[in-house]
Amino acid sequence: MVTLTQYLILSGILFSIGLVGVIVRRDIIVIFMCLEMMLSAANLSLVAFSRAQGQNGLPNYDGQVMSLFIITIAAAEVAIGLALIVALYRAKRTINTKDLDTLKD
Amino acid sequence: MIEIENTWLLLFLPLAVAACNWFFFGKKGNIASLVSTLACLVTLIISIGLLGKTGEESFTWISLGNAFNLSIGFILDDLSTRMMLIVTGIGFLVHVFSLAYMKDDESKARFFTGLSLFMFSMTGIVLANNIAMTFIFWELVGLSSYLLIGHWYKKNTAADAAKKAFITNRVGDFGFLIGILTLWALSGTLDFSMMAIPAETCETLVNITLLCLFCGAVGKSAQFPLHVWLPDAMEGPTPVSALIHAATMVAAGAYMMVRVQTSLTVGAFPELTADVISIVGAITAIIAAFMATQQNDIKRVLAYSTLSQLGYMVMALGLLSGESAMYHLYTHAWFKALLFLGAGAIIFACHHEQDIWKMGGLFKRMKITSFCFLMGTLALIAVPFTSGFFSKEMILEAALHKHPALFWIGVGVATLTTFYMMRVILVVFFGKERSKNAEHAHEVGPTMTLPLIVLAVLSIISGYAFMSDNLVPFNGFSAPEFHFGLPFYASMGALALGIIAAVIFYAGSPEKDKLSNNWVSRALQNRLYIDAFYDKVLIRGVQGIGAAIIDCLDQFLIGGVIVGGIARLVAAIGGLLRKLQSGSILAYTILFGLGMIAVVFFTVFYSCNN
Amino acid sequence: MDLFTSNLVFYVFAAIAIVFSLMVVFMKNPVSSAMAMAISFGAVAGVMFQLGAHFMGIIQILVYSGAVMVLFMFIIMLLNVKAEKSPLRRPMPVITAMVIAGVFFGQLLGIIYSLPGASDECNSCCPFSQVSEAIVDLDITETPTGEEITLTEISLAEPANSIINLPEINPQAAAEQYPEGSKIREELASGEFPDTALVGYAVFTKYNYVLILAGIALLVATIGAVVLCRRHTAK
Numbered sequence: 001m002v003t004l005t006q007y008l009i010l011s012g013i014l015f016s017i018g019l020v021g022v023i024v025r026r027d028i029i030v031i032f033m034c035l036e037m038m039l040s041a042a043n044l045s046l047v048a049f050s051r052a053q054g055q056n057g058l059p060n061y062d063g064q065v066m067s068l069f070i071i072t073i074a075a076a077e078v079a080i081g082l083a084l085i086v087a088l089y090r091a092k093r094t095i096n097t098k099d100l101d102t103l104k105d
Numbered sequence: 106m107i108e109i110e111n112t113w114l115l116l117f118l119p120l121a122v123a124a125c126n127w128f129f130f131g132k133k134g135n136i137a138s139l140v141s142t143l144a145c146l147v148t149l150i151i152s153i154g155l156l157g158k159t160g161e162e163s164f165t166w167i168s169l170g171n172a173f174n175l176s177i178g179f180i181l182d183d184l185s186t187r188m189m190l191i192v193t194g195i196g197f198l199v200h201v202f203s204l205a206y207m208k209d210d211e212s213k214a215r216f217f218t219g220l221s222l223f224m225f226s227m228t229g230i231v232l233a234n235n236i237a238m239t240f241i242f243w244e245l246v247g248l249s250s251y252l253l254i255g256h257w258y259k260k261n262t263a264a265d266a267a268k269k270a271f272i273t274n275r276v277g278d279f280g281f282l283i284g285i286l287t288l289w290a291l292s293g294t295l296d297f298s299m300m301a302i303p304a305e306t307c308e309t310l311v312n313i314t315l316l317c318l319f320c321g322a323v324g325k326s327a328q329f330p331l332h333v334w335l336p337d338a339m340e341g342p343t344p345v346s347a348l349i350h351a352a353t354m355v356a357a358g359a360y361m362m363v364r365v366q367t368s369l370t371v372g373a374f375p376e377l378t379a380d381v382i383s384i385v386g387a388i389t390a391i392i393a394a395f396m397a398t399q400q401n402d403i404k405r406v407l408a409y410s411t412l413s414q415l416g417y418m419v420m421a422l423g424l425l426s427g428e429s430a431m432y433h434l435y436t437h438a439w440f441k442a443l444l445f446l447g448a449g450a451i452i453f454a455c456h457h458e459q460d461i462w463k464m465g466g467l468f469k470r471m472k473i474t475s476f477c478f479l480m481g482t483l484a485l486i487a488v489p490f491t492s493g494f495f496s497k498e499m500i501l502e503a504a505l506h507k508h509p510a511l512f513w514i515g516v517g518v519a520t521l522t523t524f525y526m527m528r529v530i531l532v533v534f535f536g537k538e539r540s541k542n543a544e545h546a547h548e549v550g551p552t553m554t555l556p557l558i559v560l561a562v563l564s565i566i567s568g569y570a571f572m573s574d575n576l577v578p579f580n581g582f583s584a585p586e587f588h589f590g591l592p593f594y595a596s597m598g599a600l601a602l603g604i605i606a607a608v609i610f611y612a613g614s615p616e617k618d619k620l621s622n623n624w625v626s627r628a629l630q631n632r633l634y635i636d637a638f639y640d641k642v643l644i645r646g647v648q649g650i651g652a653a654i655i656d657c658l659d660q661f662l663i664g665g666v667i668v669g670g671i672a673r674l675v676a677a678i679g680g681l682l683r684k685l686q687s688g689s690i691l692a693y694t695i696l697f698g699l700g701m702i703a704v705v706f707f708t709v710f711y712s713c714n715n
Numbered sequence: 716m717d718l719f720t721s722n723l724v725f726y727v728f729a730a731i732a733i734v735f736s737l738m739v740v741f742m743k744n745p746v747s748s749a750m751a752m753a754i755s756f757g758a759v760a761g762v763m764f765q766l767g768a769h770f771m772g773i774i775q776i777l778v779y780s781g782a783v784m785v786l787f788m789f790i791i792m793l794l795n796v797k798a799e800k801s802p803l804r805r806p807m808p809v810i811t812a813m814v815i816a817g818v819f820f821g822q823l824l825g826i827i828y829s830l831p832g833a834s835d836e837c838n839s840c841c842p843f844s845q846v847s848e849a850i851v852d853l854d855i856t857e858t859p860t861g862e863e864i865t866l867t868e869i870s871l872a873e874p875a876n877s878i879i880n881l882p883e884i885n886p887q888a889a890a891e892q893y894p895e896g897s898k899i900r901e902e903l904a905s906g907e908f909p910d911t912a913l914v915g916y917a918v919f920t921k922y923n924y925v926l927i928l929a930g931i932a933l934l935v936a937t938i939g940a941v942v943l944c945r946r947h948t949a950k
Contacts, residue, residue, distance in 0.1 A: 002722050003880055005827055010729045010762065012823040014736055014755075016816035021740035023694045023812035026799050030739075030748050031690075033787055037736060037752065040779060044759055047768045056892065057885025061917040064771050065925075068918065071778050072929045076936030078783050082790045083943040089794050096799070097690040104688025691808055698815040705822050 007048035014041035028085055028095045032078075039074045043067045107154025109162065112179045115151045115189070116228050118144050123221035126214055134213025141217035142200040145224060149193040155186050156575075161298060163234055179232035180297060184367060184431075187578035188231045188360060191435060192353050195442045196224050198556035199348040202446050205552035206344055206453055216256055216342070223249035223349060230357050235295040236285050239361060243281070243321065246354050247274045253349060254341035266337035273334040277324015284317030297368040308375050315378040318365060319385075326358030326415050329389040333636050335412055339404040343449030346404060351411050351441035356434045359418045360578075363427045367580060371425050380508075383423025387514045390416025392633060394521035398528070399620070399629040402459045403448050406529055410485065411441060413518055417500055420511060426503040431579040433496040439567055440484035440493055443560035447478035450553050451533065454546040461532045462617060464543045468534040471548045475534050477557040482530055484564040486523040486603065487596055492568030494596075499585055501592040516595045523603025531611040539616070724765045732758035744798045745791050753784040767884055769910040832880075884908060 014037060021034030050063025089095055122144040130137040163178020179185070200220065207213055226249050229242030248271075255267030285295070291314060292300040302311055322328065327335040338350050349355070362382075366374065390413045397409035414437050421430035452459055454471055468475045484493035497519065504512040538544045548554070566572055574583055610619055620626055628634065685692075735755040739748045756779040763772035890903040899916060902909045918926055 001718070001880075002725050004830070006725065006729075007762070007766070008827045009824070010732070012820050012827070013733055014759070015823075016820045017733070017736040017740060019698060019816045019819065020809075020812040023691065023698060023815065024740060024805075024808050026691075027745055027796060029787065029791055029794070029796060030745050033739065033748060033752050036779070036783060037739065037755065040756060040759055040775070043771075043775070044762060047763050047766055047771050051766045051768065052881055054882045054884070057883065057888035058892075058913065059767060059884070061914055062921075064768055064914055065917050065922050067771055068774060068914070069922075069925060069929050071774060073932060075778055075783060076933050078786060079936045079940045080943070082786060083940040085790065086794070087943050095794060095796060100690060101688030104686060695808075695811055695815065698812075698819070702815065702818050702822065705819070709826055710822070 004048060004052040008045055011041045011045035011048070014038075014044070026097050028088070028097060028100070029082075031097070032081055032085070036074065036078065039070065043070055046070070107151055109155070109158060109160040109181060111151050112155065112162070112181065112232065115148050115155070116179065116225070116232060118148060119221045119224035119228065123218045123225060126218040126221060131214050134210075134217075137214035137217045138200075138204055138207070141221050142197070142204060144221065145193065145197045145200045148224065148228070149190075149197045152186070152189040152193045155181060156190065158186065161234055175237050176235060177238055178234040180234035181232075183580045183582070184360075184364065184578050185231050187435075187576055189228065190576065191438050191578065192224070192227050192231060195353060195438055196220075196227075196348060198442070198559060199344045199446070202347070202449065202553055202556045203342075203344040205550055206449055207342065210342075212256070216253070219249055219253045219256065220345075220348070223253065223354075227353050227357070231360065234297055236288065236297065236300075236365075237295045239364075240278075240281065240285055240321075243278065243325065243357070243361075246325075246357060247271055247278070250274075250338070250349055250354060253345040254338050256342055256345070257340075260340070262337075263340040266334075266340040270334040270338050273331050274324045277320050277322075277331050280317045280320025281324070284314055284320065287314040287317060292369075297364060300368050302369055302373050308377075311373065312375055312377050315365075315374060316381060319362065319378070319382055322358030322362050322419065323385065324358075325361075326355050326419065327389075327412055328358075328385050328416065328419055329392060330635070332389060332393065332412055333632075333639060336405055336408045336632070339402070339408050343404065343445060343452060346408070347442045347445035347449065350408065351438070351445050353438070355411060355415055356418070356438065359415070359422060359430055359434055362419075362422050363431055363579070366422070366425075366427050371427070374425060379423050379425055381423070383420045383508065383511060386416045386419030386421070386423055387511050388416070389413070390420065390518045391514055391521075394518045394525070396629050396632055398521060398525045399626045400525075401462055403451065403461050403464075403529060403533065404445075404459060406461075406525060407441070407444055407448060410444075410522065410526070413522060414441070414485075417497070417515065417518070420515070421500045421503060424500075424503045424507050424511070426500070428577075428579045428582050429496065429499040429503050432499055432577050432582070432584075435577045436484065436492040436496045436564070436568055439560055440481045440491075440564035443477060443481035443557060443564050444485065446553070446557055446560065447474055447481060450474045450549045450557065451478075451546075453553070454549055455542040456545075458540070458542045461529060463540040464533045464546075465536045465539040466534070467538075467543060467546055470546050473548060473554045474557060477554075477561040478534070479530065480561040481564055482526050486526050486600060487519060488600065489597075490568075491565055493564070495568035495584065495587070497596065498587070498592055501596060502585070502590075505592060512592070512595075516599050519596055519599040520603045523600050524607050527604055527607030528611050531607060532615075536613070536615075721765060725762060728758045728761035728765065731755075732762065743800070745796045746788070749784055749787050749791060752787075753780045756780045756784065766881075767908075767910070770914045 018034045018038035018041060021037070022031050025031050025034065046063045046067045050061065050067070051059045053060040053063070085095065088100070092100065094100070122141055126137040126140060130140065159182050161178065161180045163176040165174050165176045167173075167175040200217075203216070203220070207216055210216060223246065226242050226245035230239055230246060233239040233242060251267045251271040254270055255264050257263045258267070287310070288300065288302075289295055291302050291306055291310065294300050302314075324331045335350060335355070339346055341349075393409045393412035393416060397406050397413065400406045400409060414433070418430045418433050418437070421427075421433065451464065451467060451471070451474060454467075454474070455464060458464065480491075484491040487494040487497040497515075501512055501515050504515050567576065568584075577584075631637065685696075732755050735751045735758065738751040739755060742748050742751065757776060760772040760775040760780075763769075763775060886903040886906055886908050890900050893900040893903065893916070899909060899912050902912070
């Protein structure tokens with residue numbers, strides 16, 4: 001039997017893998033991709049909850065609507081983020097995080 | 106007609122006059138001087154009216170709950186009313202004298218303000234009904250003395266002398282304050298009429314208390330070792346010297362001790378205290394007398410003479426014979442004031458020349474002044490039937506009965522007194538004139554000579570029973586019967602020896618002092634090097650140690666440890682924290698992850714009630 | 716689908732998603748990472764299908780795999796990103812990251828197992844178990860024809876507020892919630908499951924303001940992207 005627990009554990013694993021990717025990788029773009037993976041994992045857990053809280057034979061669509069809007073905002077965020085990365089590349093000619101240290105003291 | 110309540114007027118009128126002179130008549134010296142003199146006359150009249158009355162009144166000034174009340178009030182008995190008579194009497198005569206002496210001075214108003222302030226403070230000491238009030242006015246008298254000695258403050262010597270007087274006084278006052286506190290602890294009250302030391306108090310404590318109180322007298326009355334300020338105080342104008350440093354302020358120490366003796370009864374004074382007091386007095390008397398024999402400034406001679414006579418008074422106090430001390434204080438006040446005012450007249454006449462070796466032959470030019478001065482001298486050297494004779498006899502009598510050694514010291518001092526006073530008389534008044542100033546001297550005006558005449562009369566007759574029984578400040582005083590005994594013969598011998606010695610060395614108009622070129626006289630002229638010792642060793646030493654400590658504290662402690670330490674600490678913390686801002690995204694991300702974990706932990710797993 | 720197939724589908728897609736996510740993190744070439752990511756998103760969409768959220772699954776593939784990953788590919792090609800050194804060469808950040816992720820996952824497990832009803836199951840131990848321990852109630856009744864034995868299966872009493880079991884989808888039961896005469900109602904009543912229409916109904920009635928705001932957000936993002944990438948020519 002697959003219960004809610006399984007879905008949540010899957011979502012947690014995907015989120016953790018995304019977190020590892022954000023910390024470990026050195027390209028800005030790949031870091032950003034792992035960020036998207038974390039968002040998608042959150043979406044998954046939302047949809048699972050929506051089904052689990054279902055009443056009267058139908059899922060509770062509030063969760064799914066929220067997930068829809070998260071996808072929307074994620075798409076917008078990706079657009080802006082990549083625009084920023086392009087602008088950064090134009091300025092710095094590098095996307096290696098080790099060279100992006102102008103926030104240093 | 107004069108009631109007891111008028112005592113408040115007696116106390117506060119001089120203060121009002123001082124304030125008035127300072128704020129309103131600051132530029133009008135003539136008006137200020139007249140106002141001051143008139144006020145002093147009023148206080149004299151009130152004092153005369155209060156003679157023979159007794160009473161006590163006070164009001165509370167500061168109240169600290171039930172523990173401590175500081176009150177201002179007066180106590181009237183023979184001791185205080187007759188002392189007031191001396192203070193106001195001499196005060197009035199000095200005011201009149203100053204009208205002429207300070208006529209050409211440019212800051213007359215300031216001078217008379219100072220004189221009025223002094224009258225206020227001295228009245229406070231005399232009338233005080235508790236010892237805390239005595240202390241307050243004690244300090245005020247010190248302040249007035251400072252202001253008056255430094256009247257001509259633009260002269261460096263005068264400013265320094267004023268400072269020296271005040272600071273030396275303060276050293277004595279420190280002991281005085283400790284004595285007051287201990288006395289309060291022992292007897293539970295500060296009022297003179299109610300204080301008593303319990304009989305079972307351990308004797309060391311009583312000794313300490315009384316000796317600390319005596320410290321105040323040592324400072325104020327210029328006993329050894331705090332005598333150094335009185336000769337320098339002669340930098341002030343002569344009327345100031347007459348009023349303050351001869352007759353009244355320096356007698357305040359003796360007065361305070363007698364007041365304490367009256368309140369605590371003579372029996373409360375242990376042997377040790379009494380001996381210490383009398384020995385201090387004797388030492389002062391003898392070294393001052395020696396130093397006076399080689400002084401060339403007429404005021405300095407008189408200053409050392411005052412020191413010596415004060416030594417007599419303190420010695421009498423130590424012999425637990427308060428009545429002879431007050432008797433001598435009373436007679437000394439009149440003739441010493443006379444001598445100082447006379448010296449003032451001479452100085453004025455010789456155009457402010459003070460060196461006796463530049464005077465001479467003044468007897469034929471200033472007859473009245475010379476005659477009065479001579480009368481004062483006779484009283485000082487205790488020629489029979491002058492007032493000084495009777496009081497000195499009484500002291501010597503007391504010394505003979507208790508400590509014969511002190512008796513012979515007293516006799517020696519009498520010899521030296523005669524010697525140096527005759528030296529002054531012979532050099533100043535007889536012989537040839539030694540300078541132009543002396544040649545042009547002429548008699549001074551009546552404003553100056555009248556006080557001299559009054560004082561001369563008093564210094565002769567005030568010793569007789571009809572005067573002294575009614576006027577000596579001591580409760581229940583009666584002059585002793587005169588009889589021929591060892592004291593009489595000894596003091597006659599001293600008198601004769603001193604006159605003969607002075608005539609041998611100084612008669613016949615010598616040009617300069619024949620005795621002055623050996624090491625003894627040089628030591629005496631340098632005041633036995635006591636002053637130099639204080640200056641080089643004590644003052645410089647203490648200042649040096651203080652400077653070294655402050656330097657160490659400043660550089661090492663404050664600069665290095667506190668300021669430097671804080672700076673280094675802040676820099677170190679800043680250096681540590683700077684590592685957080687590394688600019689590396691990896692570090693930021695790791696911190697972000699840790700923060701996330703912490704947030705989840707604290708919101709979900711950990712609640713404040715755990 | 717029956718229960719077995721449903722569970723199998725879930726576990727297969729879950730495995731694919733996890734494997735390809737690990738490939739995203741640990742592959743050197745960013746293009747490979749992007750491709751693996753696209754497949755991972757697809758697997759997640761599969762899981763969503765299995766949950767009955769058909770619309771969300773389609774949107775996941777369309778937007779994430781179809782638009783976002785294509786955009787990432789585009790930027791990778793544009794910026795000509797080179798392959799970096801393998802992350803495994805630098806042990807320190809990897810170990811730190813694993814520790815942090817591990818702790819976080821542990822916290823998540825703690826939260827998950829604190830959900831009501833979760834700790835009674837040990838589902839993770841036997842994933843394919845279909846056996847539910849049944850309690851048989853033996854009821855012997857006296858009838859005129861003889862004894863009749865009735866076996867009634869009583870399943871384990873569920874905890875009163877357990878939420879972890881996914882309820883069945885029963886369209887007919889839900890038909891009354893929807894307005895009379897609407898198409899949704901007809902379809903539900905006839906036993907079909909129009910997932911898209913149901914999501915759309917919720918979005919356009921209950922959350923229509925949020926929808927408008929989401930549209931504005933997209934507009935702002937578009938304008939922002941254009942603004943940020945302008946070339947600033949010297950005037």
